[in-house]
Amino acid sequence: MASIKDVAAAAGVSVATVSRVLNEHPSVSADARTRVLAAVAALGYRPNAVARSLRTDQTHTLGLVISDVLNPYFTELARSVEEEARALGYSVIIGNADERPELQDHHVRNLLDRRIDGLLVSPTDGGSPLMLDAARAGTPMVFVDRWIPGLDVPVVRADGRAAVRELVAHLYRLGHRRLAIIAGPAATTTGSERVEAFRAALAEHGLALPDAYTGHGDFQAESGRRVTEGFLDLPEPPEVVFAADNLMALGALDAVRARGLRVPDGLALAAFDDIPWFVHTDPPVTAIAQPTGELGRAAVRALVDRIEGRTPRSVTLPARLVVRRSCGEPAAPFPTQSPSPVQRSTS
Amino acid sequence: MASIKDVAAAAGVSVATVSRVLNEHPSVSADARTRVLAAVAALGYRPNAVARSLRTDQTHTLGLVISDVLNPYFTELARSVEEEARALGYSVIIGNADERPELQDHHVRNLLDRRIDGLLVSPTDGGSPLMLDAARAGTPMVFVDRWIPGLDVPVVRADGRAAVRELVAHLYRLGHRRLAIIAGPAATTTGSERVEAFRAALAEHGLALPDAYTGHGDFQAESGRRVTEGFLDLPEPPEVVFAADNLMALGALDAVRARGLRVPDGLALAAFDDIPWFVHTDPPVTAIAQPTGELGRAAVRALVDRIEGRTPRSVTLPARLVVRRSCGEPAAPFPTQSPSPVQRSTS
DNA sequence: AGTGGTTGTGTAATCGATTCCACGAGCCCA
């Protein structure tokens, strides 16, 4: 593959001049410029990004470490991150942690070794020494969706509390009183926050959240199935299960179906994170939708601000409830007189 | 961040010795080794992968350009690719082409500029000059799922012909005679092959595939919806629609539902590519399942063989039919006496 | 004692870019 020296030789100039042409430095004569550009075209020359990075100490690359690529929420996030990064002149290397802290560490280490310009993380745990050190050492970093408390790192996330209150109000209105939750890992902020929001919302209606109705999952489908089976085995099973993410909801759906029960009569279901498939499941699933694309874009903007010397801002956007049929009430065929801001999907 | 010079100074040796210790070169004294390792630990030194790549001309990185990240098939593929690559000591940079040739080109160019060791591509079209040149110039490359004819590049893919024949036999047995297909772009191999396999299978039953029953989609949901609406507007609409990928099937499901019809009574549906959600849709969707994980792993192995000087092999694995309820017959509650190798899912 | 071989180490070249600095040419103005 041709290098800058070959181009310089072909154009009859020095490598410095070639570099200046390529970087649009003003003081290059028109004559030299055309000769260089001709040589570049003739040789099919492309600058070696590795060499450039070594010299300039910038890779124009962002690292994105997400918790689980098979989760459509994170896929959509990754997509919007890549789009916004591309628009700003950066590429993205994605690391999939699969909800495993040691894999997350592997990717963070790998990305740091590659001298990425900045790191976007949705941590699977409270943070390894590696990540904490990197943050404190000044590696540009932004947390997205989940975060690690106590670090001076901007956070871009959705606030689901209002939507969870709406959801609980909706469930209460439908007559449900025994409400259970499948929580995520307590080490993640989204794992604990969603439980707290749910518990607080229940309290507003004078309802408690007993331990037996608090299942511990890991944000993956299998745990949703396992926890739901436990609920169904209780002497007094819950009437509704609220899964803290879409994959655990999928597992719950499996478990209900495996018992020969139906949603919502046997057990009603709601989920955090809305995805296109929820419109088509049997029945369509009531969910709390995050503004995923907006979160990804905002996270990239914050990170690039940090990298380029501007001051990054944390961003919190509201999530919203999307009512479908998995909790009992058939979606109204026409707008009801409901004064609440609950949205109804078209499904 | 500490460099090799800092380590050398701290350990009281030359940079060459540090490098030897790090690369496990045999002729280093035990004494020097321990001093170097101590300095490495004390400084928290990590080798700069950028500098190393420049010198060795290897990045230990594979590029993966996929057609659409939002398609669960490709997500699963990407995941297995990353896993296998990691096991073999490589990282992966994913580029999402979104079924747009110019975006595909952008990513290929970007990856080549970064001097990735090899490229895994699932082409969205017949191949741009850039990609053809790279292949001919000797860039290690492997095609996965889709390929470009006429290039000497190994191909790792699934052969769906047998499964399509089984599907058509299944549909015929259920009494369906008017069968339509939503094809992918003719520029992709999977776009044209699936139509050909379908047409050939129909011919075995004495059925034709009229133009009116051949819809042209682009592998994304919206096109599935549009084509299906067209089918439903025909004076004599088809009884079954076979979507050439899962997203177009999702679009078809939308279109059917929007008309107030139901699957399979209003219109039966089958899809190429099976995904976890198809078990939970209303009704569960009959699909042709590819051995996705195996494909991803085989593709990485072929590419790494090529990179490391061994001779890569093309691989073709069979796809298989998974019968569910979207074509009419309720899944049998117990194994039938069917002598055919058709698999039945547990849904 | 001299020869040859092994072992451990350092010096310096190298990868492909960017960029500081020096220098010559041309111009303007005093």
Next chain:
DNA sequence: TGGGCTCGTGGAATCGATTACACAACCACT
């Protein structure tokens, strides 16, 4: 005419690693 500009250019240092080569020290043989 000469001093000070600006402009265009090339030489060379530099980024952080790897590695060819030279060499010193040591050992083992003849």
